[in-house]
Amino acid sequence: MPGSTEFQQFPKSTRVLDHYLLDYLDLLNQYNLGYEDLQFHIQGAFLNLSKSKVILGPSRIGPNSYDLTPRLPTKTILIERSDLISLDKDLDRLEVIENKGPFRLVLNQHEYPATENLQIPSSSELSVDSIMGHENGLRKRNTEMVLIQSNVVAQEQDHQNQTRLFCKEIPNPILQFTALPPPPLKSAQTGFSNTLDDLIRLANLRSILVQLHKIVADNHPAT
Numbered sequence: 001m002p003g004s005t006e007f008q009q010f011p012k013s014t015r016v017l018d019h020y021l022l023d024y025l026d027l028l029n030q031y032n033l034g035y036e037d038l039q040f041h042i043q044g045a046f047l048n049l050s051k052s053k054v055i056l057g058p059s060r061i062g063p064n065s066y067d068l069t070p071r072l073p074t075k076t077i078l079i080e081r082s083d084l085i086s087l088d089k090d091l092d093r094l095e096v097i098e099n100k101g102p103f104r105l106v107l108n109q110h111e112y113p114a115t116e117n118l119q120i121p122s123s124s125e126l127s128v129d130s131i132m133g134h135e136n137g138l139r140k141r142n143t144e145m146v147l148i149q150s151n152v153v154a155q156e157q158d159h160q161n162q163t164r165l166f167c168k169e170i171p172n173p174i175l176q177f178t179a180l181p182p183p184p185l186k187s188a189q190t191g192f193s194n195t196l197d198d199l200i201r202l203a204n205l206r207s208i209l210v211q212l213h214k215i216v217a218d219n220h221p222a223t
Contacts, residue, residue, distance in 0.1 A: 017219050024212040031205045038198040045191025051184035052177075061177055061185070077200065078104045103203045105196065 053061050174181050174189050181189075 017216065020212055021216055024209065024216060027205055027209055027212070031202060031209060034198060034202050034205065038195060038202065041191050041194045041198060045188045045195060048184040048188035048191060052182060052188060055182045055184065056178060078106055102207050103200045105200050 049061070174185060177185065
């Protein structure tokens with residue numbers, strides 16, 4: 001067929017551009033579906049929150065009934081540097097970029113004590129204390145240094161073990177409202193958590209869509 005012959009004669013860059021255009025449309029469809037999921041989760045979360053206010057009372061659930069400022073959040077948003085898409089790169093890289101977008105959620109389950117509160121003598125301090133008073137030759141000093149280094153490694157391991165021992169699990173924020181949260185309040189918490197996941201995914205998808213749109217627009221052949 002003449003059409004297929006002409007298509008085979010297209011430059012490679014044009015065929016790659018067509019693939020990018022198809023990827024753009026596919027990701028745009030995923031973005032629209034994700035936006036619908038976001039609306040569903042937000043509506044459900046606020047509906048369950050309203051039910052919780054009826055059960056517990058408006059004074060128990062409101063803008064002045066909780067304080068999260070001194071607490072470590074259970075979820076943290078990290079903004080990372082995202083590599084730009086290039087026509088010279090493989091198309092399979094789109095999936096990698098989607099999974100490693102500029103925004104990422106980090107789950108925080110434990111709160112660790114400050115490292116300065118658990119102090120361990122440095123190797124230099126141990127060396128001075130151990131070598132002072134020992135002047136019985138180079139061989140003995142070398143033996144002391146080996147023992148010192150082993151002692152430092154052991155103390156560093158003890159430091160890590162103490163850090164794990166004194167770490168405490170972050171309390172569930174929902175317990176600030178009541179010790180026994182009703183099912184609607186738990187559902188509201190799950191809904192808002194899913195909403196945050198949806199927002200991060202949509203933000204990453206939009207970042208890729210903007211890059212793809214720029215590539216298609218800049219490399220589209222003039223007519």
